[in-house]
Amino acid sequence: MKNTKFMEIGSGKGFYGLLALLGVAILAGLSAFFYMEHTGHWVTGMDNQIVWGAPHVFAIFLIVAASGALNVASIGTVFGKKIYQPLARMSALLAVALLIGGLTVLVLDLGRPDRLIVAMTYYNFKSIFAWNIILYNGFLALVAVYIWTMLDPTVKKFYKLAGFAAFVWRLILTTGTGSIFGWLVARQAYDAAIFAPMFIVMSFSFGLAVFMLVMMATYSWTDRPLGDAVVRRLKNLLGVFVAGVLFFVMVYHLTNLYATEHHGVQAFILRDGGVFTQAFWIGQVLLGSLLPLALLYHPATGNSRFWIGIASALIILGGFAQLTVILIGGQAYPLVLFPGYEVSSSFADGVINSYSPSLPELVLGFSGIAIAMAMMVVGMRVLRMAPASLADEVADPHHGK
Amino acid sequence: MSDHKQPDLARREFLGRGAAAAAAGVVLAPGVMLYGVAQAKPADEPVSSKVRWGMLVDTSKCSNGCNACVDACNKEHGLGNETHSRDTQRTQYIRKVELRHKFTGATHSLPVMCQHCETPPCVDVCPTGASFKRADGIVLVDRHICIGCRYCMMACPYKARSFVHEALTDQRPHTPRGKGCVESCTMCVHRVDEGRQPACVEACAADGSHAIIFGDLNDPSSEIAQRVKTYASSEIRADLGLNTGVRYQGL
Amino acid sequence: MKRLLQLLSMAVLALTLSAPALAGEGGRTPLPSIPAAKGDQCVEDTAVMRRDHMKFLKHHRDATMHQGIRTEKYSLKACLECHAPVEGATAANGKTEEGHFCVNCHVYAGVTLDCFECHATKPETTAQFHPLVSPASAALKATERTDSTVLLNRLVGVSENKAGVAHE
Numbered sequence: 001m002k003n004t005k006f007m008e009i010g011s012g013k014g015f016y017g018l019l020a021l022l023g024v025a026i027l028a029g030l031s032a033f034f035y036m037e038h039t040g041h042w043v044t045g046m047d048n049q050i051v052w053g054a055p056h057v058f059a060i061f062l063i064v065a066a067s068g069a070l071n072v073a074s075i076g077t078v079f080g081k082k083i084y085q086p087l088a089r090m091s092a093l094l095a096v097a098l099l100i101g102g103l104t105v106l107v108l109d110l111g112r113p114d115r116l117i118v119a120m121t122y123y124n125f126k127s128i129f130a131w132n133i134i135l136y137n138g139f140l141a142l143v144a145v146y147i148w149t150m151l152d153p154t155v156k157k158f159y160k161l162a163g164f165a166a167f168v169w170r171l172i173l174t175t176g177t178g179s180i181f182g183w184l185v186a187r188q189a190y191d192a193a194i195f196a197p198m199f200i201v202m203s204f205s206f207g208l209a210v211f212m213l214v215m216m217a218t219y220s221w222t223d224r225p226l227g228d229a230v231v232r233r234l235k236n237l238l239g240v241f242v243a244g245v246l247f248f249v250m251v252y253h254l255t256n257l258y259a260t261e262h263h264g265v266q267a268f269i270l271r272d273g274g275v276f277t278q279a280f281w282i283g284q285v286l287l288g289s290l291l292p293l294a295l296l297y298h299p300a301t302g303n304s305r306f307w308i309g310i311a312s313a314l315i316i317l318g319g320f321a322q323l324t325v326i327l328i329g330g331q332a333y334p335l336v337l338f339p340g341y342e343v344s345s346s347f348a349d350g351v352i353n354s355y356s357p358s359l360p361e362l363v364l365g366f367s368g369i370a371i372a373m374a375m376m377v378v379g380m381r382v383l384r385m386a387p388a389s390l391a392d393e394v395a396d397p398h399h400g401k
Numbered sequence: 402m403s404d405h406k407q408p409d410l411a412r413r414e415f416l417g418r419g420a421a422a423a424a425a426g427v428v429l430a431p432g433v434m435l436y437g438v439a440q441a442k443p444a445d446e447p448v449s450s451k452v453r454w455g456m457l458v459d460t461s462k463c464s465n466g467c468n469a470c471v472d473a474c475n476k477e478h479g480l481g482n483e484t485h486s487r488d489t490q491r492t493q494y495i496r497k498v499e500l501r502h503k504f505t506g507a508t509h510s511l512p513v514m515c516q517h518c519e520t521p522p523c524v525d526v527c528p529t530g531a532s533f534k535r536a537d538g539i540v541l542v543d544r545h546i547c548i549g550c551r552y553c554m555m556a557c558p559y560k561a562r563s564f565v566h567e568a569l570t571d572q573r574p575h576t577p578r579g580k581g582c583v584e585s586c587t588m589c590v591h592r593v594d595e596g597r598q599p600a601c602v603e604a605c606a607a608d609g610s611h612a613i614i615f616g617d618l619n620d621p622s623s624e625i626a627q628r629v630k631t632y633a634s635s636e637i638r639a640d641l642g643l644n645t646g647v648r649y650q651g652l
Numbered sequence: 653m654k655r656l657l658q659l660l661s662m663a664v665l666a667l668t669l670s671a672p673a674l675a676g677e678g679g680r681t682p683l684p685s686i687p688a689a690k691g692d693q694c695v696e697d698t699a700v701m702r703r704d705h706m707k708f709l710k711h712h713r714d715a716t717m718h719q720g721i722r723t724e725k726y727s728l729k730a731c732l733e734c735h736a737p738v739e740g741a742t743a744a745n746g747k748t749e750e751g752h753f754c755v756n757c758h759v760y761a762g763v764t765l766d767c768f769e770c771h772a773t774k775p776e777t778t779a780q781f782h783p784l785v786s787p788a789s790a791a792l793k794a795t796e797r798t799d800s801t802v803l804l805n806r807l808v809g810v811s812e813n814k815a816g817v818a819h820e
Contacts, residue, residue: 037581039485039567040485040486040565040566040567040568040580040581041490041564041566041567041581042483042485042486042487042490042566042567043485046490047487047489047490047566048489048490048491048492048493048554048560048562048563048564049489049560051551051554051555051564052551052555110548110549110550110581111547111548111549111550111551111564111565111580111581111582111583112547112548112549112581112582113548113549115546115547115548115549116548118529118546118548119528119529119548122529122530122531122546123528123529123530124524124527124528124529124530126524126525127525127526127527127528127552128526129526129527129528129550129552130528130529133528180552183526184522184526184555184556185522185556185558185641186522186555186556186557186558186641187555331555335558335559335560337498337513337558337559337560337637337638338498338500338637340502340503340504341500341501341502341503341509342500342501342502342503343498343499343500344498344499345496345497345498345499345513346471346493346496346497347493347496347513347560348489348560349496349498349513349560353489
């Protein structure tokens with residue numbers, strides 16, 4: 001296999017146009033942030049029942065996808081798969097970009113974002129949230145070093161080590177993200193150890209879907225050759241991940257359906273939950289999993305870039321649906337304080353809570369995506385991130401054999 | 402964090418407290434018992450883990466439709482001064498919950514507030530340590546370091562916490578509260594530190610219900626300790642094993 | 653000649669009128685207006701308080717919050733007992749929203765003050781304890797609300813109000 005040649009992307013009209021578009025989205029997000037923080041959270045759809053809303057769905061999606069986006073690099077570095085190695089730089093950059101995008105949204109939704117420094121100076125080490133702060137920062141640092149070892153030949157000897165460390169760290173990080181919910185004993189929908197591994201597989205799936213779209217868009221917009229070998233390999237892997245997520249979701253629901261205690265919340269999500277039930281069956285299962293699986297593996301669509309792109313987009317959509325069901329749906333179902341009783345109070349006890357996101361929340365959420373994409377675009381512009389060619393004869397180690 | 406150490410027990414002086422509290426129950430008139438909570442600690446003395454403040458709610462004395470404790474709480478802490486928030490966004494420290502058993506039809510009415518757990522989930526999850534438990538068992542939010550992430554609200558099994566959704570003015574001096582922080586029942590810590598009873602307990606007694614009693618669960622001679630020793634009482638979500646400071650009788 | 657005299661007298665008049673302001677406010681240097689406090693002596697010397705009040709407050713805040721130590725010295729509540737604008741005095745100078753000791757100085761110095769996002773800006777009046785005492789109490793409460801709202805706005809928009817203080 002020849003040495004891969006990396007090149008910055010060009011800076012034509014398209015580059016600045018895209019950057020301007022993303023800039024507008026980012027500015028809109030910042031305005032939304034200032035508006036919500038200045039007036040207070042009463043202008044959002046969130047309340048004392050649904051305490052985490054749309055911004056958190058976006059933030060957690062981006063954070064989960066971030067650790068998954070690193071997978072392509074990890075497979076190349078840690079498991080020595082040659083076909084993935086040229087993609088490692090883009091994969092690592094995307095991981096950093098997505099994480100920063102997600103964290104920005106998370107932080108800008110705090111009640112007191114002006115006190116962010118407190119989150120760095122006061123630590124409660126029993127809190128998984130506090131651990132996540134360390135995990136996020138550590139991930140950024142490790143992946144930055146990892147990228148450095150790929151860019152700078154003088155530190156190449158640390159490449160394997162950095163790649164391995166980043167891989168292990170990302171597994172711990174997603175375990176931490178899943179545990180934010182898995183360790184919540186209070187709520188019916190959470191309190192399940194399966195959240196940690198489920199979030200890891202979700203990260204594989206969402207992260208790779210985002211990576212596929214970014215890669216295909218980059219190579220299409222920069223007119224660089226992208227061979228079928230790379231695309232085919234990645235889309236097959238993506239399909240496996242999607243099926244993996246489905247498996248974990250199934251086990252989670254089956255386990256809870258077995259316990260009478262959880263029948264209420266399961267009936268809510270799976271049957272009676274209205275918008276959440278639709279988000280689950282139509283958004284997450286049908287459009288987000290089964291349809292992409294069919295598209296990725298059906299001979300008629302599985303070899304088409306267009307349909308692979310559609311499948312990736314659907315997986316991302318399904319990811320948002322899944323996180324909406326987990327986050328919002330999990331909060332919409334009331335806490336069970338008094339099993340066996342019908343409950344009523346002035347504080348929404350025993351009531352199915354409703355939530356409709358306000359515009360600023362959604363704008364803030366989308367700006368997180370824009371931040372990630374802007375970092376990606378700028379990163380590929382100033383650094384040699386993307387291989388000049390991913391044509392089969394360059395990228396496929398088995399080409400011509 | 403290091404300056405938030407639990408009080409140094411060795412430095413404290415406890416002599417005579419047990420005796421004083423034991424003598425604090427006084428019969429004023431037949432059927433009217435006045436229990437001093439405990440003698441107020443000196444203002445410069447840190448609270449001690451020898452005390453575990455708690456409440457016992459006798460649901461058989463708590464009547465459907467009575468809101469005296471809630472009203473007293475709102476007044477005491479200056480709650481309900483939001484001008485923009487929706488009803489679902491307004492702060493409630495204490496609420497009356499009406500129960501009807503789906504199978505037996507049994508009904509209960511009872512107040513629910515922060516249960517002041519011995520091992521509070523809100524304290525476990527708080528990233529900055531703003532959610533904390535005082536040595537004497539009262540669970541509070543240190544708003545000086547609360548960043549408003551609301552993870553404690555996700556973690557509380559009792560739905561006891563509220564988030565302040567707007568800028569507030571005209572707070573009561575003893576209950577500072579403001580936009581962007583989470584808050585909950587303080588067990589009227591400002592009163593307790595003065596040796597007074599929480600506002601809800603006082604109001605419930607003044608209303609003639611006497612459904613809530615307050616006291617030191619660790620002091621065997623206190624009324625609350627005697628009552629929980631003599632009669633069956635339970636915790637809400639006892640399955641979680643949180644050993645709450647607020648207990649219920651007759652549920 | 654007549655015209656010159658006229659101009660001169662006008663100039664003298666203008667100077668005379670502005671003289672107290674210039675002298676009282678320390679010449680051309682803008683100074684914060686600091687309302688007088690109750691009592692003769694603060695808990696520490698003025699120089700110490702100017703430099704270290706935040707340290708005292710922070711230390712006391714943690715002791716009160718976490719250990720239930722409720723001594724009055726260094727407590728914000730006690731600060732406000734002396735330094736809060738007395739009702740009569742604020743009404744007299746007609747600038748209620750600018751009569752707050754802490755806020756005035758912090759706005760002047762351009763230092764963000766976070767205390768009053770949550771803490772009461774003034775001690776409780778007896779009227780609030782006994783709403784039935786006087787018919788004026790309702791009116792008082794109404795004005796108090798606007799007072800503290802204005803105060804909060806002032807705190808939030810420190811930079812834009814800084815200019816306002818400088819012109820006083």
